[in-house]
Every structure is written in C-alpha cells, then in structure tokens.
Amino acid sequence: MADIDEIRKKFDIHVLADKKKDELKKYECNLYCCDSTGCRSSGSEPIMGVMKRIIEENNLQEKVRTIPTGCMGLCAQGPLVRVEIKGQKDVLYKMLDASIMEKIMLEHIIPALNLKDGDSFKLPSELNQYTLSLELPFFTKQEKVVLKNAGHIDPEDVQEYIADGGYLALEKVLKTMTPEEVVQEMKKSGLRGRGGGGFSTGMKWEIAAKVPLVDEKFIICNGDEGDPGAYMDRSILEGNPHEVIEGMMIGAYAIGATEGWFYIRAEYPLAVERVQKAIKDCKKNMLLGSNIMGSNFSFNIEVRLGAGAFVCGEETALIRSIEGNRGTPRPRPPYPTDSGIWGKPSCVNNVETLANIPTIIMKGAEWFSSFGTETSKGTKVFALTGQVEHSGLIEVPMGTTLNEIVNVIGGGVPGGKKLKAVQTGGPSGGVIPVSEMDLPVCYECLKKVGSIMGSGGMIVMDDTSNMVDIAHFYLDFTVDESCGKCAPCRIGGKQLLMLLEKIKQGRGTIKEIESLKKVAEAMQKASLCGLGQTAPNPVLSTLKFFEGEYMDRLKK
Amino acid sequence: MVNLKIDNHVVNVPAGTSILDAARQVQIDIPTLCKHPDVDPSAGCGLCIVKVNGRILRSCCTPVAEGMNIITSDPELVGVRRSVLELILSNHPNSCLTCIRSGNCELQDLTQDFGIREPKYPNITKKYPIDDTTKSIVLDPAKCITCGRCVEVCQNQQNVWALSFLNRGIATRISGAGGITLEESPCIKCGQCSAHCPTGAIVEYDETEKVWDMLNNPELHVVVQVAPAVRVAVGEDFGYEIGENLTGKLYASLRRLGFNKVFDTNFGADLTIMEEATEFVSRLTKTPSSLPLVTSCCPAWVDLLEKYHHDMIPYFSSCKSPQSMVGALTKTYYAEKAGIDPAKIRVISIMPCTAKKWEIVRSEDMSSSGFQDVDVSLTTRELARMIKQSGINFRELENEEADNPLGEYTGAATIFGTTGGVMTAALRTAYHFVTGKELGVFEFKAIEGLEGIKEAEVDVDGTKVRIAVAHGAGNVETVLQRIREAKANGTELPYHFIEVMACRGGCVAGGGQPRALLPNQPKPRGITDEIRAKRREGLLNEDRGSEIRRSHQNPSIQQLYKDFLGEPASHKAHELLHTHYVERNTYNNRNE
Amino acid sequence: MAETDVATQVANKWKRKRGSLIMALHEIQEIKGFVPWADAAILAEGMGVPLARIYEVLTFYNFFKLEAPGKAVVSVCTGTACYLKGNDKILAEFQKQLGIKEGETDAEGNFHLQSVRCVGCCGLAPVTVVNNKTYGRITTENVKGIIDEWKKNLSESKE
Known part of the structure; x- marks a missing residue:
C-alpha cells in the first residue's frame, strides 16, 4: 500500500501544478494560436510552423512559448493569434497568414523582447491593420465561465489545465x-x-x-x-x-x-x-x-x-x-x-x-446563481452566426437581451442591411422578430415568444432573408433527420415540407395555410420525441410573426 | 394495485399495466396500429394518445400511476388521431379493392371507424419491388406503415433476423436483412410477420389460382389433405367461435370444391408418431449417444436448423412431416390401391402455415413417390377464400367423413397442431413400444400451456425420460444451448426428447391462419394468446373425446403397415417417410 | 493486408467491448472508405451481431457509405449559417465544375460530391470540406481552385 501512496504523492495535483507553474514562469512571451477546427481551416497550422521556426532560428526557446489553444471566439476573423509579452499590452492578431506571421515575429515579438523594462512597444503601423481591439464589446461584454480557459491553455496538455x-x-x-x-x-x-x-x-x-x-x-x-x-x-x-x-x-x-x-x-x-x-x-x-x-x-x-x-x-x-x-x-x-x-x-x-x-x-x-435571471442562472454560450458583423462563439450571463448580443457584442448586421430577426433553438426553435429584441435570453422568455433556448445556436437574419424560405430550410433538415419510427413525424414532416414547397412556388392557397396548421398540430401532439414535436416550430413562429410573407407567396 | 380514473370510471389494475390495457377494463378500445399484445410497444403509430392529467401521452407505453386522471377521447384527441390517420393514408397505396387483406386489415378498419372518405393530403407512397422470392410469403414495402411488429417478431421473438428496417425517416422501409430478398435472407417462412402485420404489407403467397386450374382439369385426380390446426380455425372466417372444431364441414366443403378425395393430414400425424417413436426407442435403447431426438415436423424449424444449427443436425428426427408423408403415400400406396396413374394425381394440402409451401420443394426427398409428393400447399386463409368464392354456404353444410385409406386418425394425431401435442402423442406410443404396455395417463400437465419452454420427466419402464417442449423459434436456442453444454462437458443430457414448433402456441397460431375479427373479439386481428388458447383447447377437446387416443391403435395405420410398408422404419418406410438434412448458408447466394 | 483481414481484425478488436458496433463500422469505413457487404458479413460473424442489425444501423446513419465514394469527397456544408451565406451557389458551382450532381461520384472515381449537415465552422460560413480539409468563407470563384488543388493531390498520390 505504501508504494501506491508514494506514487499518488508524485501525482498529487498540487505537486503537478507547482511543477508546471515553475516551468511556465520563465517565459517572457506567450504566443497563443487558435488551433480549433475553425482556425485550422483558415490556416493556423502554417502560422504555428512559422512561429516555431523563428523561435528556433533566434534561440528564443527559453523565452518564447507557443501555445496551440481552443477557440478564441471570433471565428470569422481567424486565424487568430494572441501575443502576451511581460510588461506589454496584449495584442490580438486576426486573419493571419504565414508571411504576416513572419513579420509579426520579426517586427513585433523580437524587438519587444529586446526592450528595456518599463519601455512600451509601439506596434509598426503596417501590423496595426491585423490587430483586433481587445476593447471591442465582443470581448468586454462577455462573461466567461465555461470558456474561461479556451484560448488560453493548450487543450492537449493536462499539466496546463492542472496548473490553471x-x-x-x-x-x-x-x-x-x-x-x-x-x-x-x-x-x-x-x-x-x-x-x-x-x-x-x-x-x-x-x-x-x-x-x-x-x-x-x-x-x-x-x-x-x-x-x-x-x-x-x-x-x-x-x-x-x-x-x-x-x-x-x-x-x-x-x-x-x-x-x-x-x-x-x-x-x-x-x-x-x-x-x-x-x-x-x-x-x-x-x-x-x-x-x-x-x-x-x-x-x-x-x-x-x-x-x-x-x-x-x-x-x-x-x-x-x-x-x-x-x-x-x-x-x-x-x-x-x-x-x-x-x-x-x-x-x-x-x-x-x-x-x-x-x-x-x-x-x-x-x-x-448571482448571474442570470430568476429561473435561468449562470451564463450561456451561444454560437452567434449568420448576418452579423462579429460572427463567433460568445458567453454571456443569462438575461442578457437579444439586442445586447446581436447589436453590441455582435456588432450588428453588416453591409448596411437591416436586422430582421434572430433564430434560436435551431430546427426545434423559432424566429424572433426585430420588434422583440429587448427580450432577455432565458429559458422561459424565449418560450414565451414561440422559440426555445435550445443548445445555443443564434442566427442573425437581415432583411434579405425570406421567412418562408427559412421555415422550409429548417423543415427540410428535420424531415431529413426524422428517425422514421413514428408516423406523425415521419409522414407529417414530409407533408408539411411539401405544403411549404407549394407555397414557395406560388402554387399555394389559403387552404394550404390551413393544412400547415393542421399537420403541425398533429406533429406537436402525437409525435413520440422532441424532434417531431418541435419540428413545426420554425413554421409556426414564422407564420405567427411574418404571416404577410406567406400571404405574399400564395397564388394570386 | 394502482387506482386511477379513466374517463371518470374508477379503475384498479396491477402496477405496470399500460393505460391502453387498463382502459379495456372500462370497455374502451383505444385505437392503435402498432401495439400488439405479443410485442413490446414501439410507440410508432401515434394513434393511441390519451390525456393524462391534461398532458397528451401514448397509452400503449405509459404505465398507470396512482391517482392518474385519464381522458381517452375528446374532440382534440379525436381530431389529432384523425389527422395522424389521414397522414398514414397519404403514405399508403389505398388499393383496398384488390388487396389480399381487404376486409381483415387493421388500417382499413380504423379508416372506416373514423369515416375518412377522401384523401386529405397528396399521396406520397413510394413503390418498391414486391418480394415474393420465398414463394411462401409476399412482402410489399409500399403497404407497410412501419409499425415494426413484423421486425420485432422476426428478430426478437423468432430470433431469425430475416426482416430488418432499412434507411430512416420517410425512406424507412422493411426488407430482407440488409436489403437482400427474403429468399436470400435467413427467413424461415414461418409467416409470423404476416400473422402480425396490421395491413397487407406481408401476406401469404396466394396459390388458389393454381389449385382452381387443377380442379378444373378433368384429366387430373385432385386429392386434398387437411392439417390438424386448420379445423379449429377455419370457422372464424365464417363467423364461428374461435376454436370451434369444424372437421365435418371442412370435409364437406372440400368435396363441394371438387376435390376427388378428401384425406386428412392427421392420418399422417399418426404415421409420423409410429416412425418417430420407433426412431426414439431405437436411439434410447441402442445408441444413447445419438440422443436427444428432436422433432422435425415443423418446416420453419427445419429451415432454421439447416441455416443456423448445423451441429444439431445429427439429433434431428429423420421423419418427414405428416403433410409430406400423406403426400408420398397418396402417390404410391393410394395410387396403387385405387389403380390411378400417380402422374395424374395432384395433392393439395390445407395448412395453417406458410412454411409448408416451402417444405414441399425442400429437397429431392420431397419427391419420393417419383413425382413431387405434394403439389400445392394452401393456407387456411386461401382455403376460406376459395370456399367463399364458390358461393358455398359453409355454415349450412352437413358434416361429412374423410376418405379412406388416408383419412382415419386418432386423438393423438389431432393434437399435433398445438405445442406439446407431438411430444404427448409420441410418448403414448413410445411407451407402448418399449414396454408393450399402455401408458395410464394421456396428458402431461408439465408440458401444457403457453410457457415458451416446458419440461417434464416420464418414467418409461424404469428409465427416466426427460423431455422438453419449445415453441416460438426464439426459445429454441436456450434448449439447444443446454444440449451443447452437456455434450461438451460430457455431463448427463438435460433432455432425451425435444419437441420444437416455430410458432408460439404451435400450428394453431401458424402464419397462415385466419384474421377474422368476431363481434365479441377484442382487437387486434390475427393471433393473440387468447386465440392461441382457444384454438388449442379445440384440439385438446377432440383428443379427449376420441375413442382412440394412441397412434399405434389407428386401424388404418395398422392396415398400411400390413399391406404396404411392413413395419416402422422398414426399408420402404425409409424411402417414403424419411428425409435428410443438409447444412445450408444462413444467407443464400450472398456468401461471396 | 488482405481485403477481408480488415473486418476480421476490427471484429477481434471490438467484440469483447460493449457498445462497439458503430465504432467497428467506423473503423472499417476509415480504412476502406465505405463498408462493403463482405466486410459487414465478416463483422456480423466475428462480433456475433446479426447482419440484419448491421444493415439497420448502416442505413440509419448518414455517415456510413455502402458504396465506394470518390477519392476526394467534397462535402458542402448545409448548416444554417452556410445556408444564409449562399451555400446553394457553392454547391451549384461544384456541380457545374465537376459535372456531377449531389450524391454522385464522377466516372473516374476521383470526386464525390455531397451536402452535409453543419460541420460546426459556422463562423467561416460558407464552408466546404474536402476529405479532412476544411475550406471556409469560400465564394464561387474559389471552387475551381479547390478542385484543381485536389486534382493535383490525387495525381501526386498516384505516382
């Protein structure tokens, strides 16, 4: 038994944490490079290659550390690199490629490391255009609990997690x-x-x-x-x-x-x-x-x-x-x-x-429970996507309004277009019109307007989106994903989709609108699982808030 | 016990009862298309919804709870049920007029009950190739409502795994395993899928036309034989109580249809006992290592054995089934006696079973007379249609007798049609063969009832003979496994003699039996334990009332051995009445 | 490794572990690109799972392929974000350039075109994945470049 206790002592997390902290103390510069699926596809791997090469060429291994991290949030601007140098302000770079990274290494990292204590580094204007202000509401308005470490530790290094x-x-x-x-x-x-x-x-x-x-x-x-x-x-x-x-x-x-x-x-x-x-x-x-x-x-x-x-x-x-x-x-x-x-x-x-x-x-x-509303506590992570300036992953306290999320954190709709609606809850959720943007996100609030919290997808739509098409898009998804076990979902979904197709093609009449409601009711009340019960939600919520768009598509 | 309220009636049922079953106590049949008493609820159709304390739930799979307040029907529930039914109909061919199941289809029943008169939604039924490759059962995926009963029965109850679901969502369909035909699949043709299908998606392979052609051909001498289980079921198609024995009317109707001779498969059953009991006694007394003996009169079981249990082939009785024995003797013994050219004889069998259609062409042994011994095997359902088609008023017929020399039978023969029957009949005769005495009792309590595996021990002149009776193909594995273990470990055999029937309850509940719904009969159509028990009782009662209850005492059998076969297990008997088994691939033609 | 060895080895690896049928099927597909009938049959035998069950599973899950796909599988994401950013045009461009429809493989067996559910790179919408490489924020003009890149990859891997 004593042996096992000895081994356990070796693996005591405090021991492990101290060891790792000691090891990390020496680094003067930490280069965090987002290595999530999103940034990888934007080309983060060659960027890390450049970092490592230049560190080696300049013998900076003892001073500079590269850390492949999880998602930093602003996926649309990737690949992202965060530079943290002792005594200097943190800098976040966006939309990098290998050649710019090389410049950053040579014109930012190395010069900054050679500065005397107390001096602050002035970023060359050429590199300035690749930075993202950390003062952006996208960063400052978030409250990170779940995502507190993502983007700041190496997900593949258990020691780092323990040290943190x-x-x-x-x-x-x-x-x-x-x-x-x-x-x-x-x-x-x-x-x-x-x-x-x-x-x-x-x-x-x-x-x-x-x-x-x-x-x-x-x-x-x-x-x-x-x-x-x-x-x-x-x-x-x-x-x-x-x-x-x-x-x-x-x-x-x-x-x-x-x-x-x-x-x-x-x-x-x-x-x-x-x-x-x-x-x-x-x-x-x-x-x-x-x-x-x-x-x-x-x-x-x-x-x-x-x-x-x-x-x-x-x-x-x-x-x-x-x-x-x-x-x-x-x-x-x-x-x-x-x-x-x-x-x-x-x-x-x-x-x-x-x-x-x-x-x-x-x-x-x-x-x-100090975060959130009466019934919805803590924070929630959302994937804010669609027609929004800062598309990415965010974490906010429950109760934050849609307006705050979309227009402040998300930076609103780009390209001079107008915000039309926000969709939450994915194919089981609903569309929330711009008139409801003061709604705080919480389980009950979203339900009240015919949507749901869902897992956290939040899709912003501008005035170019047609709601019949949106409803069709979601229904097409659920019909494809229906398991086929229960009749109301299997057949009801398909019929609902066909009704929508008819309306989309301008062949529908008011009879089709009535049938939509009838089939939707059967699916909601007689489907076996949540998928079928909620599949009509995108149709019903668009019909509720944007009935006019349906009427416009009917046979004249 | 749980107390609850259903439609304001106080109900008291055991814990674990579903709302659907509990509602029956207050005379409410909640509509459903997927729930069947034989299978676990799949919760597929969505019709059995009720309100439980205001919340809509499926009654088939929601167990009762103390204090529940249930509404089984209100305008909202009926409206949703109607919508669901309309949706189901939009994915169904609705070709009722020409569907073989018309008049005994559960979907049709509900459509009528709900008064649906026109299609509400565009029909989206997809056509698929019809699979009639087994020539026993026919699968038409287009008519399937994917209730899942057949798949559940085939996979989990029969443990055959011939049928499977394919794809998902609206493309979901049933098919032979992995998209192959049923003939290529491990299908044993038991037809239990067909017996449980609520629509016309899986039905018997109809061969009535073939038989009409033979009957209408003056050159031919067409002979018919009727299986034990048919006589206690055919009446349901003519409004008789379940289990009523209508042997006399059956004979009469067959004569009216134009059959030249009416024989009885029961005669073959007595003969099977003579041969099988001889085989058993020989193994028991001379070569105990070749025990156990496993019965082989069920063709679906033979098919299963040849596909899945190759190691068990040596223990299989070499006796043919009663159907095949009567077929072989009709074209030899009877032909000789009556002076008819066997080439001109056609033998039609009326069976409760779809696998019997396969049995008649199973191997060369099935043509032991020099011709195919049985030409066509019809199910009870096909026969009932022929009778109706000819306008014969079945209920008004006078009872008639079967023809000689293959018509006489004992009580031991008639119980072949139900689980435990073959074993009981064989023991009565085997006892006599060993001891020269007659067994004092006729029935063995331990092997009665619908328990899946039944066991008993019988004292045969000091030797304890251990027997097992398994029915429902899924129960066979357990019994065989015990044998395998004993053989492997060299321990004493758990059983000496094993009876197997592939369908739960035996042939009375075969895949070819009627699906009528009598006015006083609870839903669903098809086969339930209640129906099994009643038909079984019909056969047991005939045995109890029979003057002769031992196969070896059948005078026609004795005559047959005297005039033609010599003695049981004689060379001639072997040529005509015995068969061989071969190892076959579980998946035909697909082992590339 | 002989053709059938794959399934035997996979069966041996997984048969004693619980809940492993889908994992075993993944492994076969990982190696062969799809799950051939013969392999499914060997797996059935080796793992003691009825073939009917294996096909019930294979045909239920979109991920599994029963036929050999092209060497480069082009998956156009059809998630919501990609939908809003015009993935239909991307898909149409791939169809035009490759001369095949969605769900088809070209005659040479080089390219297979399919639409897939959200790949979880919504920030980069519209997204297309070719084999394991993800392309984000693509426009119809990028399509030809992506195809050329993979044509080059394929011809190089041949040599």
Whole structure:
C-alpha cells in the first residue's frame, strides 16, 4: 500500500501544478494560436510552423512559448493569434497568414523582447491593420465561465489545465464533500441542462443518485451537437476537454456512477481526438482509474462516436446508438436515470452543462446563481452566426437581451442591411422578430415568444432573408433527420415540407395555410420525441410573426 | 394495485399495466396500429394518445400511476388521431379493392371507424419491388406503415433476423436483412410477420389460382389433405367461435370444391408418431449417444436448423412431416390401391402455415413417390377464400367423413397442431413400444400451456425420460444451448426428447391462419394468446373425446403397415417417410 | 493486408467491448472508405451481431457509405449559417465544375460530391470540406481552385 501512496504523492495535483507553474514562469512571451477546427481551416497550422521556426532560428526557446489553444471566439476573423509579452499590452492578431506571421515575429515579438523594462512597444503601423481591439464589446461584454480557459491553455496538455486550477474541484469534492452535498450544491446553483431541455441538473443528479446501484450506473456526456448553426460543444471539447471530464467525474461521484461515456459526433474528429487524448492523460496521471486521489471513488471513461444522426441528441436515441442500434427514441418513462444503456441507470448531461460544474464547485452555488435571471442562472454560450458583423462563439450571463448580443457584442448586421430577426433553438426553435429584441435570453422568455433556448445556436437574419424560405430550410433538415419510427413525424414532416414547397412556388392557397396548421398540430401532439414535436416550430413562429410573407407567396 | 380514473370510471389494475390495457377494463378500445399484445410497444403509430392529467401521452407505453386522471377521447384527441390517420393514408397505396387483406386489415378498419372518405393530403407512397422470392410469403414495402411488429417478431421473438428496417425517416422501409430478398435472407417462412402485420404489407403467397386450374382439369385426380390446426380455425372466417372444431364441414366443403378425395393430414400425424417413436426407442435403447431426438415436423424449424444449427443436425428426427408423408403415400400406396396413374394425381394440402409451401420443394426427398409428393400447399386463409368464392354456404353444410385409406386418425394425431401435442402423442406410443404396455395417463400437465419452454420427466419402464417442449423459434436456442453444454462437458443430457414448433402456441397460431375479427373479439386481428388458447383447447377437446387416443391403435395405420410398408422404419418406410438434412448458408447466394 | 483481414481484425478488436458496433463500422469505413457487404458479413460473424442489425444501423446513419465514394469527397456544408451565406451557389458551382450532381461520384472515381449537415465552422460560413480539409468563407470563384488543388493531390498520390 505504501508504494501506491508514494506514487499518488508524485501525482498529487498540487505537486503537478507547482511543477508546471515553475516551468511556465520563465517565459517572457506567450504566443497563443487558435488551433480549433475553425482556425485550422483558415490556416493556423502554417502560422504555428512559422512561429516555431523563428523561435528556433533566434534561440528564443527559453523565452518564447507557443501555445496551440481552443477557440478564441471570433471565428470569422481567424486565424487568430494572441501575443502576451511581460510588461506589454496584449495584442490580438486576426486573419493571419504565414508571411504576416513572419513579420509579426520579426517586427513585433523580437524587438519587444529586446526592450528595456518599463519601455512600451509601439506596434509598426503596417501590423496595426491585423490587430483586433481587445476593447471591442465582443470581448468586454462577455462573461466567461465555461470558456474561461479556451484560448488560453493548450487543450492537449493536462499539466496546463492542472496548473490553471484544474481538478481542484474534483479534489474538493472527493476530500471534503459527500455525494449528497454535491447534489445539493448543484440544486442550489440553479444550473439547468444546456442541451436544450433546461431540466435542473441538480434534480437530475438527485434522481439518478437515488436509483440504487445494482452492478453498474452510468453517466453520459451528450456531445452529439447537431443543430445546424451551433458549435458550442465542439469548441468546448476542442478547447478544454479536461473541464468537461472533470465535470463528468464530479457528476459520477455525486450520483454514484461506475463508468462514464462520451458520445461525440463523428463529424468532430478534432474534438474526439482531444477528448481521447485527455482521457489517456488522466489515466497516466491517476486521475482516472481506481481510488482516485486516494478516495473510494473509482471511475473510467469510454468514448463512442455518433454517425450522422441528429436525432441521437435525444437521450433515449443516444442510448440506443451506444448500444449499437438504430438511434430511434423510445417513450419515456422509464427515464434513462432508471433504465439507460443496457437497461442500467444512466444520467445524460450535455457538454456545456458538465463544463460548468468545476467552476460551480470551486466558486460556489451562490456565486453562480448571482448571474442570470430568476429561473435561468449562470451564463450561456451561444454560437452567434449568420448576418452579423462579429460572427463567433460568445458567453454571456443569462438575461442578457437579444439586442445586447446581436447589436453590441455582435456588432450588428453588416453591409448596411437591416436586422430582421434572430433564430434560436435551431430546427426545434423559432424566429424572433426585430420588434422583440429587448427580450432577455432565458429559458422561459424565449418560450414565451414561440422559440426555445435550445443548445445555443443564434442566427442573425437581415432583411434579405425570406421567412418562408427559412421555415422550409429548417423543415427540410428535420424531415431529413426524422428517425422514421413514428408516423406523425415521419409522414407529417414530409407533408408539411411539401405544403411549404407549394407555397414557395406560388402554387399555394389559403387552404394550404390551413393544412400547415393542421399537420403541425398533429406533429406537436402525437409525435413520440422532441424532434417531431418541435419540428413545426420554425413554421409556426414564422407564420405567427411574418404571416404577410406567406400571404405574399400564395397564388394570386 | 394502482387506482386511477379513466374517463371518470374508477379503475384498479396491477402496477405496470399500460393505460391502453387498463382502459379495456372500462370497455374502451383505444385505437392503435402498432401495439400488439405479443410485442413490446414501439410507440410508432401515434394513434393511441390519451390525456393524462391534461398532458397528451401514448397509452400503449405509459404505465398507470396512482391517482392518474385519464381522458381517452375528446374532440382534440379525436381530431389529432384523425389527422395522424389521414397522414398514414397519404403514405399508403389505398388499393383496398384488390388487396389480399381487404376486409381483415387493421388500417382499413380504423379508416372506416373514423369515416375518412377522401384523401386529405397528396399521396406520397413510394413503390418498391414486391418480394415474393420465398414463394411462401409476399412482402410489399409500399403497404407497410412501419409499425415494426413484423421486425420485432422476426428478430426478437423468432430470433431469425430475416426482416430488418432499412434507411430512416420517410425512406424507412422493411426488407430482407440488409436489403437482400427474403429468399436470400435467413427467413424461415414461418409467416409470423404476416400473422402480425396490421395491413397487407406481408401476406401469404396466394396459390388458389393454381389449385382452381387443377380442379378444373378433368384429366387430373385432385386429392386434398387437411392439417390438424386448420379445423379449429377455419370457422372464424365464417363467423364461428374461435376454436370451434369444424372437421365435418371442412370435409364437406372440400368435396363441394371438387376435390376427388378428401384425406386428412392427421392420418399422417399418426404415421409420423409410429416412425418417430420407433426412431426414439431405437436411439434410447441402442445408441444413447445419438440422443436427444428432436422433432422435425415443423418446416420453419427445419429451415432454421439447416441455416443456423448445423451441429444439431445429427439429433434431428429423420421423419418427414405428416403433410409430406400423406403426400408420398397418396402417390404410391393410394395410387396403387385405387389403380390411378400417380402422374395424374395432384395433392393439395390445407395448412395453417406458410412454411409448408416451402417444405414441399425442400429437397429431392420431397419427391419420393417419383413425382413431387405434394403439389400445392394452401393456407387456411386461401382455403376460406376459395370456399367463399364458390358461393358455398359453409355454415349450412352437413358434416361429412374423410376418405379412406388416408383419412382415419386418432386423438393423438389431432393434437399435433398445438405445442406439446407431438411430444404427448409420441410418448403414448413410445411407451407402448418399449414396454408393450399402455401408458395410464394421456396428458402431461408439465408440458401444457403457453410457457415458451416446458419440461417434464416420464418414467418409461424404469428409465427416466426427460423431455422438453419449445415453441416460438426464439426459445429454441436456450434448449439447444443446454444440449451443447452437456455434450461438451460430457455431463448427463438435460433432455432425451425435444419437441420444437416455430410458432408460439404451435400450428394453431401458424402464419397462415385466419384474421377474422368476431363481434365479441377484442382487437387486434390475427393471433393473440387468447386465440392461441382457444384454438388449442379445440384440439385438446377432440383428443379427449376420441375413442382412440394412441397412434399405434389407428386401424388404418395398422392396415398400411400390413399391406404396404411392413413395419416402422422398414426399408420402404425409409424411402417414403424419411428425409435428410443438409447444412445450408444462413444467407443464400450472398456468401461471396 | 488482405481485403477481408480488415473486418476480421476490427471484429477481434471490438467484440469483447460493449457498445462497439458503430465504432467497428467506423473503423472499417476509415480504412476502406465505405463498408462493403463482405466486410459487414465478416463483422456480423466475428462480433456475433446479426447482419440484419448491421444493415439497420448502416442505413440509419448518414455517415456510413455502402458504396465506394470518390477519392476526394467534397462535402458542402448545409448548416444554417452556410445556408444564409449562399451555400446553394457553392454547391451549384461544384456541380457545374465537376459535372456531377449531389450524391454522385464522377466516372473516374476521383470526386464525390455531397451536402452535409453543419460541420460546426459556422463562423467561416460558407464552408466546404474536402476529405479532412476544411475550406471556409469560400465564394464561387474559389471552387475551381479547390478542385484543381485536389486534382493535383490525387495525381501526386498516384505516382
């Protein structure tokens, strides 16, 4: 036993954290280069190549460090590089390529490093055009909890996460809290499921914890983000996988789970790779396995991939998919917390939900619930896209108004066009017209205007968008993604789509509008799962706010 | 027990009961197209919605809870149900007039009940090739409403995995495994898919025309034989109670149809017992290592064995089925006796089964008379259609008798049509063969009922004979696994004699049986445990009322051995009444 | 590695692990570009999963291919952001340039064109992915360049 204790001491997170901090102290300059899917596709890899080459050529290895990071947020402006030099103001570069990077290295980094203490560096005007002001409302108006580390640590280096306070929450939980206390803390925080359902995470854990353990109990991280126009979960998994793993482990401890499962879209290879690497690193550092941190808590994690089925975001379909079946939802009850994978109790939590957990544990439920509205606490990550100036990933406190998000943080609609509407909740959500821009984002507020929070896709539309086309676009998606199990969704969706096509082509009459409503009602009331029940929402909400656009397309 | 209110009636049901089942207690049949008592709810059709404390939920899969207040019908629910039904109809060919299921289709029933008179939405039905490759069952994916009953039955109850869903969304369809034809798939033709299909998507392969042609050909001598389970089911198509034994009227109607001779497959059942009991006794007393003996009169089971259980072939009884035995003897023994050229004889069998259509061409052994022993095998449903077509007033017919020499049967033969029957009949005779005495009891309580696997032990002159009865193809695996383990470990065999029937309940619930819905009969159409039990009871009652209840005491059988075969297991008996089994690929022609 | 060895090895790797059918199918497709019938049959045998189930799964999930796609798979994103930024024009341009329709592979087996659901690069809309390389903020003028780049890649990899 003594041996194991010795080894454990070696892997004590405080020891690991101090070691890493010592190692990082020496660097005078940190070059953060966004290495998420978005920036990679804009060409971040050659940029990092240039950095490394010039560092080597100038023997700066002891002074300058390059850090490939997760998403910095402003994807539309990528590739992004953030330069932090001791004693100097931070600079954020945008839309780089290798040749500009070379210039930055030679005309900014090296000269700045050679300055005397106290002197401030003046950026050559040529480079100025590539900078983004960190004073932009896009940066200053955000409140980052989940994304606090993304863009600032190397997601593939567990030591960095630990040095930044990672796994301290797990330690706190294992050493000072009972599972019951963890559940109570979650309930007190008011955290609700970020996948769209909005069910209280604490209550879900409480239910799952109460199910007696027979042989196994599972906790599942739902990473099957499928809403077109949403990539919050991808960015979190790519940018800081350990945050999610730590959240899952805390959840597992709270509910008494014996094993964890990540279910991630196959379309997110980088996220999969990073989660797998993170799990491996956890095992190496004794953060997964038996008697974690010397406690009685033992836990392991498996990764399973989706295969291109939106409906697998629905928890019962996800479970069937892990089991190796068609991802068709089944009726609830029984809820997965009673009967999940292979009939064993399974608690399904979304990526962003789990990513919130470590911070809530460290800073406390009260701190967390100080953000947000009466019923929606904390912050929410949104993928702000579409016709908006600053398209990207943002995190704001619940209750922030749509206006603030779109016009202030997002910088409004570009190209002199006018804002027409904002779509939230993806194919299950609705379109919110410009007249409702003072609406604060919270679960209930969005529902009131016929949309939903959903997982966090927020799509801005200008006055060139036609709402019949938009409704058709979303419905086309859900019809394609319907699992086909239940008749109202399978056939209703198709008929609804055909009705919309008829209207789009100018062949519709008022009879088609009536039929739209009839089919929509059948789908809402008789579909088996959320996908079918909410599929008519984009149609109904556009019909509610933009009925005129439908009427304009009818047969004259 | 759980107390709740359904439409303001107080209901008290066991915990775990679904709302749908609970509603039956207050005389409410909530409409559904996918829920069937034999299968777990798939929650597919969306018709069985009810309001539970104001919330709309599916009644098929929502268990009752204390204090629930349920409304099963109000204008909103009926309106949504109607819309869903209209949507289903928009994806269905609606070719009822020419559909084989017209008049016994659950979708048609509901369309009538809801008074839907015109299509509400454009028809989007996609045409797919019709799969009749098995020549036993016919799959028309266009008529499928993807309720999933057939797939559930084929995969999880029968454990055959011939049928599967393909694709998703509106493109979802059923198909032979992975898009191949049913003939190429592991399909065993049991027809349970067809028995459970609410529409005309999977039906019997209709061969009535072929039979009419034979009957209308004056050159031919057309002989018919009727299987045990047909007599207690055919009446349902003529308004009789489920399970009523109509053997006499059946014979009469067959004569009216123009068959030259009316034989009974039951005679073949008695004969099967003679041969099989002999085989069993021989293995038991001479070569115990060749035990257990597994019965082989179910063609779907034979198919399953040849495809999936090659290692079990040595334990299979070499006896042909009663159908095949009667076929072979008609074209030899009877032809000789009656002085008719066997080339001019046609043998038609009336079976409760779709797999029997396959059995008659299974191998060369099925032409042991020098001709195909049985020419056409019709299901009970096809026969009922022929009777109706000829305008025969079935209910008014006088009872008639079967013809000799292949018409006489004992009580032991008639119970072949239900689970446990073959075993019971075989034990009565095997006991006699071993001891020379008669068994005091006729029935074995332990192998009665609808339990999937039943076991018993019978004392045969000091030897404890352990028997097992499995029905529902999915239950076979368990029994075979026990045998495999015992053989591998060299331990004592768990069973010496095993009866297998591929359909739950046995042939009474075969894939070719009627789907009538009598006025007092609860939905759905087709086969339920209630129907199984009633038809079974019909056969057991005939046995109980029979004067002769042991196959070896059948005078016509004794005559047959005396005049023609010699003795059981004789050379001639082997030529005509026994067969071989071969290892076949699970997936035909697709092992490239 | 012989053709069939792939499926046997994949089956051996996954058969003892739980919930592994989809993972095994991913691995076969990763190596072969699609899941051939023979491999599915071997996998069925090796993992003890009925072939019917394997095809139920293969045909349910969009990700799996039953036939060999082209060497370069062009996936035009049809997520909402890309839709709003005119992905229909991009798709049309690819169709025009490659001379094939969506879901088709060219005669030489070089290019396969498909539309895919959101690839999660909405900030870069409109996006197209070719094999594992993502192209963001593309216009119809970029299409030819992308095709030429891959033509070059393909001819180089042949040599």
